[in-house]
Amino acid sequence: MAxxxxxxxxxxxxxxxxxxxxxxxxxxxxxxxxxxxxxDCPKNARESEAxxxxxxxxxxxxxxxxxxxxxxxxVLYWMDKARRDLALQVPRHYGEQHGTFALRSPARPNPxxxxxxxxxxxxxxxxxxxxLDCLDNTPLIDIKPYxxxxxxxxDAVTGWHAAPKDK
Amino acid sequence: MAxxxxxxxxxxxxxxxxxxxxxxxxxxxxxxxxxxxxxDCPKNARESEAxxxxxxxxxxxxxxxxxxxxxxxxVLYWMDKARRDLALQVPRHYGEQHGTFALRSPARPNPxxxxxxxxxxxxxxxxxxxxLDCLDNTPLIDIKPYxxxxxxxxDAVTGWHAAPKDK
Numbered sequence: 448m449a450x451x452x453x454x455x456x457x458x459x460x461x462x463x464x465x466x467x468x469x470x471x472x473x474x475x476x477x478x479x480x481x482x483x484x485x486x487d488c489p490k491n492a493r494e495s496e497a498x499x500x501x502x503x504x505x506x507x508x509x510x511x512x513x514x515x516x517x518x519x520x521x522v523l524y525w526m527d528k529a530r531r532d533l534a535l536q537v538p539r540h541y542g543e544q545h546g547t548f549a550l551r552s553p554a555r556p557n558p559x560x561x562x563x564x565x566x567x568x569x570x571x572x573x574x575x576x577x578x579l580d581c582l583d584n585t586p587l588i589d590i591k592p593y594x595x596x597x598x599x600x601x602d603a604v605t606g607w608h609a610a611p612k613d614k
Numbered sequence: 615m616a617x618x619x620x621x622x623x624x625x626x627x628x629x630x631x632x633x634x635x636x637x638x639x640x641x642x643x644x645x646x647x648x649x650x651x652x653x654d655c656p657k658n659a660r661e662s663e664a665x666x667x668x669x670x671x672x673x674x675x676x677x678x679x680x681x682x683x684x685x686x687x688x689v690l691y692w693m694d695k696a697r698r699d700l701a702l703q704v705p706r707h708y709g710e711q712h713g714t715f716a717l718r719s720p721a722r723p724n725p726x727x728x729x730x731x732x733x734x735x736x737x738x739x740x741x742x743x744x745x746l747d748c749l750d751n752t753p754l755i756d757i758k759p760y761x762x763x764x765x766x767x768x769d770a771v772t773g774w775h776a777a778p779k780d781k
Contacts, residue, residue, distance in 0.1 A: 460676055464640065469753065470692055471635030473723050491764055503715075507723065509627055510701040512713030516773025521728055523690075525637055534677040546679030548670075548757040556640050556674065557755045561688055561728055563765050578764075586636065588724045590715040592772040597658055597745075598730050601766040605759040606683025 458544040460535035464556070476503040476572075476587035478524055480579055485528070489580040490540060491551075498567060501574040501587060508572050511590075515569040519593035520576070522562045525586040529553035545607060563593055625711040627702035631723070643670040643739075643754035645691055647746055652695065656747040657707060658718075665734065668741040668754060675739050681757065682736040688765070689729045690756035691748060696720035712774060730760055 455461055479500040482488045489495040501522065503511060514520070533554045537544050547555050564578035574590075622628055646667040649655045656662040668689065670678060681687070700721045704711050714722050731745035741757075 462673060462676075465673070468638030469641040470639040470694070472637040472639055473632055473698075474636040475723050491761075506629060506632070507701060507715070509629075510714040510723075511716070512702060512711070513716035513774045514713060517716065517771070518773075519767050519770035523724070523726060523728070527637070531640075534674060535679060544679070546681060547677040548674070549678070549680035549684065549759055551758055551761070555756060556642050556677075557690070559690060559726065559756055561690070561758065563767060565767075589722060589726055591718055591728065592716050592775070593767060593770045594658075594718070594772055594775070595768050595770045598728075599766040599768040599770065600686050600730060600732075600760060601762050601768055603686035603760045603762045603766065604684070605761055606685075607680045608759070608761070 456537045458535065458537040459533060461532045462534050464532050472525065472588055474525065474586040474588060475507050476501060478579060478581055478585045478587055480581055480583045483583050485582060488582060491580055495580060496577060498575055498577055499579040501576060501590070503572040503574070503587065505572055511569065511572065514574070514590065517566055517592045520564050520566055521591040521593050521598070522564050522579070522587070523589035524560050524581060525588050526553035526558040526560050526581065527586060528582065529555070529558045531556050531558060549607060559588065623704045625702065625704040626700060628699045629701050631699050639692065639755055641692065641753040641755060642674050643668060645746060645748055645752045645754055647748055647750045650750045652749060655749060658747055662747060663744060665742055665744055666746040668743060668757070670739040670741070670754065672739055678736065678739065681741070684733055684759045686760035687731050687733050687743070688758040688760050689731050689746070689754070691727050692753040692755050693720035693725040693727050693748065694753060695749065696722070696725045698723050698725060716774060726755065
C-alpha cells in the first residue's frame with residue numbers, strides 16, 4: 448500500500464472525528480487546473496507559473512463586481528479528496544512528524560486550502576490566475592481581496608521549516 | 615431599522631441560496647476576544663493590538679505540535695452571525711457598492727474569515743495571538759503556518775480600496 452495516498456504512515460496519528468458537523472458549506476464554483484492526479488500537482492504554488500481558471504457559479508456573478516481591481520486574491524477551496532482525521536502527519540517530502548496545524552497539508556479537520564493568487568484577467572464569471580497548485584475541478588468556496596496591509600508579513604518565519612536539516 | 619446590522623441597505627443585492635449545502639465543517643475550537651458586540655470589533659486587525667486567545671478543542675491537541683515554531687499563523691474562523699445571501703454590499707464605512715468577493719465583509723456565501731496573526735505564546739491548547747478582530751466566542755475552523763514565500767505579497771493592490779475618494 449506504499450502508493451496509497453490515504454495510508455497512515457509511521458509517526459502519523461488519526462483521531463476520532465466528532466459525531467456530527469457544526470456548519471455547512473456551499474460550493475460557489477470550480478477551479479480548473481492542468482493537474483488531474485495528486486502526484487502531478489506542484490508541491491507548492493511557487494513551483495508553477497501555470498495559469499489556472501476559477502469558474503464562479505453564475506448564481507454569484509454580481510459578487511464579482513470590482514474584483515478586477517485587485518492585483519491579488521485570497522482563494523479558499525475545498526480539498527475534497529483528503530482524509531480529515533489526521534492530527535500528526537509525516538509529509539512524504541519532509542519525512543518528519545509535524546502537527547496538522549503546523550502544516551499546509553490537505554489532510555486536516557476542515558479540508559480548506561488558502562492560496563494567494565495573482566489575478567491576470569476577469570472574463571465574465573471566469574478568473575484567470577497564477578498561484579494555484581490544486582487538482583482540476585476542485586470546489587471553490589470563497590474569493591477575497593488580498594490586502595497587503597494586513598495579509599503581507601514578509602519576515603514571517605515557520606521555524607520547523609526554516610531550520611537546517613541533514614539533507 | 616437603521617441600526618439592524620442584518621438589514622439590506624440601498625444598493626445591496628440578496629440572491630437565492632442553493633437548496634442544499636455541499637459539505638460540512640467541524641468547529642475545532644473557539645476564539646476569545648475582548649469584543650462581545652459587533653459594533654465594538656475593530657474595523658480591521660491592524661486597528662488593535664489586543665491579545666486574543668485561540669482555544670483549541672483538546673481533541674486536536676496533538677495537531678498543535680511545532681506550531682510554536684511559527685512567528686505568524688493563518689487562522690480561519692466561522693462568522694456565524696452573518697447572512698450568507700448578499701452578492702452586492704454597501705459597507706457602512708465605505709458607503710459604496712462592491713461585490714462580496716471584492717470585500718472582506720463577514721456576509722458571504724461561506725462566512726469564513728481569514729486572518730494573519732502574530733503568535734505570541736502557546737500554552738497547552740491555548741494560543742495567544744495578535745491580529746484578530748472578531749467577536750468573542752467565534753468558532754475556529756483551521757490554523758495553518760504562514761509562509762512568507764507564498765503568502766506575503768507586499769506590493770499587492772486592491773484598486774477600489776486604494777483609489778482616492780472625495781472624503
